[in-house]
Amino acid sequence: MCLPLIALITNKSLLNGEDETMQKTFNSIQPYVFDMDVTSIFQLWQQTVGQKWPLSVTHFRQTLASSEARHFIAKEDGRIVGLLAGLKRYGEQAEKAHITALLVAPDWQRRGIGTALYKTALEHFQSEGVRYVQVGGGWPRFWPGVPANLPAGQAFFQAQGWHFDHTVYDLIQDLHRYTTPSHVKLRAEREQLHFEVATHETIDEVLSFEMYEFPQWVDHFQRVAGVGDYSDIVMARDATGEVVASTAIYSKLSHPSRCDVLWEPLLNNHTGAIGCVGVAQAERGRGIGLSLVAHASELLRDQGLTSCYIDWVSLTDFYARLGYEKWRAYQMSELEL
Helix, strand or coil, X not given: CEECCCCCCCCHHHHCCCCHHHHCCXXXXXXXXXXXXXXXXXXXXXXXXXXXXXXXXXXXXXXXXXXXXXXXXXXXXXXXXXXXXXXXXXXXXXXXXEEEEEEECHHHCCCCHXXXXXXXXXXXXXXXXXXXXXXXXXXXXXXXXXXXXXXXXXXXXXXXXXXXXXXXXXXXXXXXXXXXXHHHHHHHHHCCCEEEECCCCCHHXXXXXXXXXXXXXXXXXXXXXXXCCHHHEEEEEXXXXXXXXXXXXXXXXXXXXXXXXXXXXCCCCCEEEEEEEEECHHHCCCCHHHHHHHHHHHHHHXXXXXXXXXXXXXXXXXXXXXXXXXXXXXXXXEEEC
């Protein structure tokens, strides 16, 4: 079993009424303290999903680290046999939580551990005022949703009453051969667009733009700026000098604490990323977004990166106009408690 899931608290009452075998499946569920037993937990990842989703122990540790984290482990005789990882949102999205990962050791599957953790998790999040739970997502995250190549995950949640209503994709681009189409460049010139990276002097302007146009992305831009990666924030200005679009990239210059590209073992160590591409609502339909992605792709190519990764994409046809191709698929669902 390798299923995304949510944070929990110990709740033995969920086992009441189950047979004695079920009650003996595990004897300890406890909160996971960051970096505690990380080697054992990483081994659990390797045993369950590591073959299909290999990642470094550094990226694994970074993904578990968050002020919003809700992680718990199941133990039997001192051995970690299950991990429940999740996120509880704060601020304007305080009513939402994210399922991130549920891993049960192969020799402990089919004993009710995953179900018990899942049900306890929902009770815990309800106690925190959560109304909506999403499979995947949040930040830092492993996946946007349930990976299509882990069908047991989708089957588990469907059995719990979840309904999966759409698919999103991660995209990839070979930067070796990337060239911006001439019509995209001509459109940018016609619209009198100017592209630049943020600086210490302009970062507040970009954050104000995000706050007004895309408040759901402010936290990410603040994280990028917070580690000094101003040059990883790319903006487009119109003829008047106003910021009309922005994106955050992951480049050769990015701070090592960032984990924007988890899947380097599946891609390569020279992969950049583009994310949070947004155009002001009043400026859409002018080709600004496509021009911005094209410019960001050129920046990464010119740094010597060999590929570019974009995760959690619904508008695949938009990016396909620049040659981006589907790489991985995820099934999406959200539950109202």
